[in-house]
Amino acid sequence: MKDWKKFQLTLTHSWIIARREIKDQLRDWRITTPIILLTLFFPLLMNFTAREAIDFVNKYGAYLIADRLLPFLMMVVGFFPISISLVIALESFAGERERQTLEPLLATPFTDGELYLGKTTASLFMPLGAAYLGTLVYLTALTQMLNWDPPSILIVQMFLLTTVQAFVMVSGAVVVSSQVTSVRGANLLASFIIVPMSQLVIGESLIMFWGQYDVLWWLIFGLFILGLVLGRMGLHSFNRENLLGRELDVLNLRWAGRTFWQAFRKDGDTLLNWQRSVLKSVFRDLKLPALIVSGFLCAAVAIGINYAKKYPLPADLLDFDTLGTGFEKQLASIGLVGGQGWLWVLWNNTRAVLFSFIAGIFSFGSAGILLLMAPLAILGYFIGNISMLGQPVLPFLAGMVLPHAVLEIPAIIIGGAALLKIVIAGIGQTDGRTIGETWIIELAGWARVFLGIIIPLVIVAAAVEIYITPKIALMIF
Amino acid sequence: MKLVKGRAGIRPLIEAKGLSKYFDDFLAVDRIDLEVYPGEILALLGPNGAGKTTTIRLLASILKPSTGWTKIDGVDVLSHPAETRAKMGILTEHHGLYSRMRAIEYLAFFGEAYGLSREVISVNTERLLKQYGLEEVSGKRLGEYSKGMRQKLALARALLHDPSIVLLDEPTSAMDPASAKQVRESIRGLKSSSRAIIICTHNLNEAEYLSDKIAIMSDGKIISSGTFSELRRKLLGKPVVELRYKGSDQLVKNLIHESYDVSYWEPGFVLFRSENPDADNPRILDQLYQAGVVVLSIAEKSRSLEEIYLQVVHDNGSGQNR
Numbered sequence: 201m202k203d204w205k206k207f208q209l210t211l212t213h214s215w216i217i218a219r220r221e222i223k224d225q226l227r228d229w230r231i232t233t234p235i236i237l238l239t240l241f242f243p244l245l246m247n248f249t250a251r252e253a254i255d256f257v258n259k260y261g262a263y264l265i266a267d268r269l270l271p272f273l274m275m276v277v278g279f280f281p282i283s284i285s286l287v288i289a290l291e292s293f294a295g296e297r298e299r300q301t302l303e304p305l306l307a308t309p310f311t312d313g314e315l316y317l318g319k320t321t322a323s324l325f326m327p328l329g330a331a332y333l334g335t336l337v338y339l340t341a342l343t344q345m346l347n348w349d350p351p352s353i354l355i356v357q358m359f360l361l362t363t364v365q366a367f368v369m370v371s372g373a374v375v376v377s378s379q380v381t382s383v384r385g386a387n388l389l390a391s392f393i394i395v396p397m398s399q400l401v402i403g404e405s406l407i408m409f410w411g412q413y414d415v416l417w418w419l420i421f422g423l424f425i426l427g428l429v430l431g432r433m434g435l436h437s438f439n440r441e442n443l444l445g446r447e448l449d450v451l452n453l454r455w456a457g458r459t460f461w462q463a464f465r466k467d468g469d470t471l472l473n474w475q476r477s478v479l480k481s482v483f484r485d486l487k488l489p490a491l492i493v494s495g496f497l498c499a500a501v502a503i504g505i506n507y508a509k510k511y512p513l514p515a516d517l518l519d520f521d522t523l524g525t526g527f528e529k530q531l532a533s534i535g536l537v538g539g540q541g542w543l544w545v546l547w548n549n550t551r552a553v554l555f556s557f558i559a560g561i562f563s564f565g566s567a568g569i570l571l572l573m574a575p576l577a578i579l580g581y582f583i584g585n586i587s588m589l590g591q592p593v594l595p596f597l598a599g600m601v602l603p604h605a606v607l608e609i610p611a612i613i614i615g616g617a618a619l620l621k622i623v624i625a626g627i628g629q630t631d632g633r634t635i636g637e638t639w640i641i642e643l644a645g646w647a648r649v650f651l652g653i654i655i656p657l658v659i660v661a662a663a664v665e666i667y668i669t670p671k672i673a674l675m676i677f
Numbered sequence: 678m679k680l681v682k683g684r685a686g687i688r689p690l691i692e693a694k695g696l697s698k699y700f701d702d703f704l705a706v707d708r709i710d711l712e713v714y715p716g717e718i719l720a721l722l723g724p725n726g727a728g729k730t731t732t733i734r735l736l737a738s739i740l741k742p743s744t745g746w747t748k749i750d751g752v753d754v755l756s757h758p759a760e761t762r763a764k765m766g767i768l769t770e771h772h773g774l775y776s777r778m779r780a781i782e783y784l785a786f787f788g789e790a791y792g793l794s795r796e797v798i799s800v801n802t803e804r805l806l807k808q809y810g811l812e813e814v815s816g817k818r819l820g821e822y823s824k825g826m827r828q829k830l831a832l833a834r835a836l837l838h839d840p841s842i843v844l845l846d847e848p849t850s851a852m853d854p855a856s857a858k859q860v861r862e863s864i865r866g867l868k869s870s871s872r873a874i875i876i877c878t879h880n881l882n883e884a885e886y887l888s889d890k891i892a893i894m895s896d897g898k899i900i901s902s903g904t905f906s907e908l909r910r911k912l913l914g915k916p917v918v919e920l921r922y923k924g925s926d927q928l929v930k931n932l933i934h935e936s937y938d939v940s941y942w943e944p945g946f947v948l949f950r951s952e953n954p955d956a957d958n959p960r961i962l963d964q965l966y967q968a969g970v971v972v973l974s975i976a977e978k979s980r981s982l983e984e985i986y987l988q989v990v991h992d993n994g995s996g997q998n999r
Contacts, residue, residue, distance in 0.1 A: 216789045220775075227777045300771035304834065306739050307767040308790040309759040440739050455701055637701075 210317070213310050217318025221292060222325050231288060231326065238281040239330040243338035246273045250342060270348055271358070272408040277338045278362035279401060281330035282369065286393060289323035289370040293377035294386035297443060312439045316374070319438075320431075323370045331362045357416045361404070364420055367427040369393055374434030378442055379636065429564055456640055463644035478652030481645070486617040489624070493569065493616035497609070500573035504580020505587075513585045545662035549608065553615040553654055557646065565623040572616045579605075599676035603669045607661035611654045618649040688751055689714050690842055690873035691736060695745035697897075698731050705731040707897035708745065713873040713890075715841075718864075720884035721877045722986055723894035729877040730770050732894070733844050736875070737767050749842055763791060766840035768848055772831035776820030780811055780830055783819060784837055791838040798837070805833035808863060824851040832860060836867070843867060843874040849883060861887060885982040893989045901989045909980055912988050915950040917978040918958060922947075924970035932964055948978065 225231045250273050254266040296302045305315065335358060342348040372393040377386045400423075407415050466481075468474025552571065560568020579601060586596050622642040691713040698706040706728045713719045721729045734740040736747050738754035738761055747754045749761040775783060781802055788798030806812045809829040814822065822830065828851055835843065848864060849857035864887055867874060878884050884891060885905060892902040901908060909916075917940065922929055926944050933939055933949050937957075941948040951957040954977040965972050 213790075216786070220778075220786050224775060224777055299773075301773040301775055303739070303769040303771060304767070304773040304787070304831070305790075307737055307762060307765070307769060308787065309763040309792070310790060311759055441741055444734060444740060452701075 210311070210314050213314040214318035214321060217305075217310065217315060218321040218325065221319065221322030225288065225322070225326055231284065234284055235281060235326055235330045238284070239334045240337060242280060243277050243334045244341060246277050246338055247341040247345070249273065251345060254346065268409045268411055270342065270346075271350065271354055271413075272405060274335060274338060274350070274355075274358050275361065275404060275408055278331045278335045278358055279365065281334055282327045282362055282366040283397075284330075285323050285327035285366045286369045286373050286390060288327065289320070289373035290377055290383060290386040290390060292319045292323050293374055293438070294380055295383050297377070298382045302443060306440050306443065313435060316435050316438045320370055320374065320434075323373070324366055328363060328366050331366070332359065335359070335362070354413055357413060357420065360420050361416060361423075364423040364427055365397070365400070368423050368430060369397060371427050371430035371434050374438055375430055378434065378437035426564070456636075459637060459640045460644045460647075463641040464648055466648075475652055478648045482614060482649060482653060485645075486614065486621060486649070489617035489620035490613050492620060493572070493613050496569050496573055496616070497576045497613065500576035501580035501583070503573075504577040504582075505584035506580075507577070508581045508584025508588060512588060515589055542662050542666045545665050546659060549611070549658040549662060550655065553611070553650070553658070556615065557619055557650075560619040560623065565620050568619045569616055572612050575612070576609075595676050599673040600669065603672050604661045604665035607657045607664065611657040611661065614649060614657075615654050618646045622646055687714055689748075690750050691747070691875065692749075692751075693736060693745065693747040696732070696735055696742050696747060697744040698728075698735055698740060699743040704897055706735060706742075709894075709897075709899050711736075711892070711899075713875060715873055716868065716870045717890060718868060718874040718876065718888045719890045719892060720888035721875060721892050721894060722879075722881065722884055722982075724990060727894040728897040729894055730846055731897075733767070733770075733846050733875065733877060737765055737844055738762055763838075764840055765842040765844060766835035766838065767843075768832050768835040768845040770846045772827045774819040774822070774827050774830060776818060778819055779817065780806060780815040780819065780833075783830070784834060787834050788837055793838055801837050801839070802833075805836060809833055810859070825853055825856040828852055829856065829860065832863070841872050843872065845874065846877045847879070848876060849878070849880060857883075881982040881986055891982070893986060895990060900992075901985075905982065905985075908982075908985050908989075912985050913980050915952055916954050917948055917980070918951050918954050918975065919978045920947045920949070920961070920975045921945060921973040922965065922970050923973060924965075925968075928968050929965065929970055932961070932968065951977075 250270055253269055257263070257265045257269075296305075310318075339350070339355070373386070373390065376389040376392060380386050380389060404416075404419065407413075407419070465474065466477050468477050552575070556568040556571040558568075559571055560566070582596070583593055587593050622639075622645070625638055625642045689712040691711060693709060693711040696706055696709045696711070697704065709728075709732065711719070711732075721732065723729050731740065735742050736749075736754070738747070738758040741755065749764055752761050754761040778786070784802045784805070785795075785798050788801070793801070806815055809832065811826060811829060811833070814826060819827065819830065828848070832845070832848060835845070845864065849860050852860060861883060864874065864876070876884065876887060888905075890902065890904055891908055892899045893908075894900065901912065903911065915938070918937075920929070920933070922945060929947065930942070933947055937949040937951055939947060939949045958975050958977075962972055962975055
């Protein structure tokens with residue numbers, strides 16, 4: 201009961217904030233003019249475009265294009281108005297800070313969460329309203345003029361897609377705005393939202409012309425999760441402390457360098473002590489992420505085995521009985537060991553961990569983990585193939601994989617775990633630190649693990665892979 | 678440094694202990710203690726960058742302290758930020774008005790933020806707009822207001838919910854003399870037995886006129902504090918008496934030099950320090966009269982807050998922007 205009242209109060213407070221901002225937007229011709237144009241004029245223009253395009257393609261019997269064009273244009277009609285939500289959100293969060301109207305608001309009893317919710321609602325209200333209305337205008341006109349009768353589930357998908365896209369853009373805008381003190385700074389950083397959103401729209405266009413509308417559900421779900429993640433980040437970064445704690449957007453390299461070095465060095469006064477502290481922190485901080493990554497790697501092996509059933513290798517390729525002269529080259533030819541020397545293997549493995557880190561940073565960990573899963577999926581693929589050929593799997597693993605994999609797999613797990621930790625820290629609580637400070641500290645933590653654990657592991661693994669694994673394999677087979 | 682000794686049986690409305698604030702590695706506020714009791718006005722003085730605004734933000738729970746705590750009417754601001762903010766009226770460093778709004782709707786918005794009913798908002802808005810002479814411009818957009826009008830409206834916003842704690846950051850900055858006087862009178866009128874007020878100001882006359890207590894800040898610390906007379910005595914020494922006369926210099930010299938610390942002497946004019954001018958001056962006057970010296974004037978030399986302030990800041994080696 202108490203929680204319900206608190207929730208009601210939060211909604212009431214948020215609506216007070218949102219209502220003021222919406223009124224303010226309605227008084228700003230720079231916002232109302234494009235909204236009106238995109239709500240009324242643009243859908244009719246799309247309608248006209250649709251009719252003209254259909255007439256044209258139908259002349260040549262390209263009915264499929266016509267069939268796909270109408271839903272695609274419906275998506276476009278919904279997307280254009282919500283693109284304004286990004287501008288409104290940047291203006292609402294960074295603009296209010298720049299105009300110095302934020303502090304009186306921060307001095308009120310409103311909580312940080314209420315301010316965030318109110319401003320987010322205000323940023324979404326007009327663009328979403330315009331997008332829904334525009335889509336309805338487009339649909340009504342098409343229904344009247346072309347007797348187009350889209351499936352109701354597609355309409356629901358379009359409305360949901362529009363909503364989650366707006367949610368992602370606004371959530372992203374809040375994260376961006378909280379890192380700067382001016383609209384100019386926010387606009388510059390907004391490319392971090394605009395570029396991925398452009399890619400997303402291209403991808404959505406492909407789906408629309410592909411006609412596989414079921415895929416949209418995955419997209420909606422993914423965007424919803426992304427919106428939640430960004431929303432959580434925004435909620436943490438939009439707090440009084442962060443908003444008033446910085447007066448200027450300056451790149452303080454000296455401070456950043458010092459913060460990084462302190463977090464990197466920690467209590468390691470000698471190399472040995474440092475190495476010990478890295479090991480300790482791995483066992484202390486990376487247990488849960490390591491467990492999660494291990495789960496993903498097991499899944500990768502399973503996926504590989506499954507793919508072996510679908511796409512089996514030719515039997516003669518895996519005939520271990522014929523192995524002998526030039527064995528190492530043969531192993532290399534099927535990708536089980538590196539064929540170009542120790543340094544090449546080392547570089548390849550180091551690069552893979554680095555790539556997965558970079559890809560993971562820009563994709564909330566997902567692309568990075570996928571990259572780390574790839575070698576395990578390949579391994580699973582071989583296991584699956586060998587098993588299907590009736591060959592024993594254990595000797596294969598013991599002779600060709602495990603000697604170096606016992607070092608490489610922990611390196612992969614630790615690399616993935618360190619990546620997940622950064623991502624979790626980035627979207628989680630910052631213990632009173634700014635997002636920038638949190639990221640610097642977490643990057644230092646990752647660098648510690650990379651240099652202190654992963655590099656030594658991959659160095660030894662590369663040497664084993666080149667000099668020991670082939671010999672063990674030869675002994676077994 | 679502790680500002681004021683406690684009062685028996687009365688709880689301070691504003692109480693802070695060991696309050697510090699770091700921004701990265703910059704120490705903006707350095708372990709300050711404050712106590713402001715009901716009915717008191719405290720002036721926070723200090724050069725730009727001394728930490729006054731940060732102190733106000735810490736007291737208002739807009740910022741979290743790195744160390745120390747603040748209690749508002751006995752309630753800890755860190756654990757009950759919304760509750761304590763509801764008791765405070767804050768005039769922020771920047772007036773922060775929404776330029777497309779009008780005064781009435783602006784105050785209505787903040788009234789709702791503080792949980793006031795529509796009736797209370799309406800009555801208080803009317804009263805405050807009248808009090809600050811903003812009635813006639815209440816239909817205009819706030820973007821059209823002069824700086825002084827904006828400042829007055831921001832003050833009205835801070836007072837709308839009749840707060841028991843009032844924190845005012847530069848309340849009369851950007852105002853013309855008439856408006857500043859009007860606002861000063863209004864602040865003086867706010868003084869009541871149930872309210873505590875803190876004013877940050879550069880205007881020393883204003884601080885002297887309005888405040889009961891003064892705290893001078895520099896480099897994040899309170900470097901001197903107390904009532905005006907306490908500070909005057911502590912920092913400028915015993916009061917200085919100025920004597921102008923006609924008659925024998927030697928007689929006057931003998932009389933004054935015997936009992937007082939003379940700081941300046943020239944024929945017909947002497948400056949000396951007296952522990953208690955109110956008691957000493959009539960006696961000196963009488964003795965000089967008996968000795969046949971004509972006294973043209975004898976009075977305690979006024980020493981302004983400006984002298985105190987400059988003395989303190991000079992002693993602290995500050996006064997420059999950080």
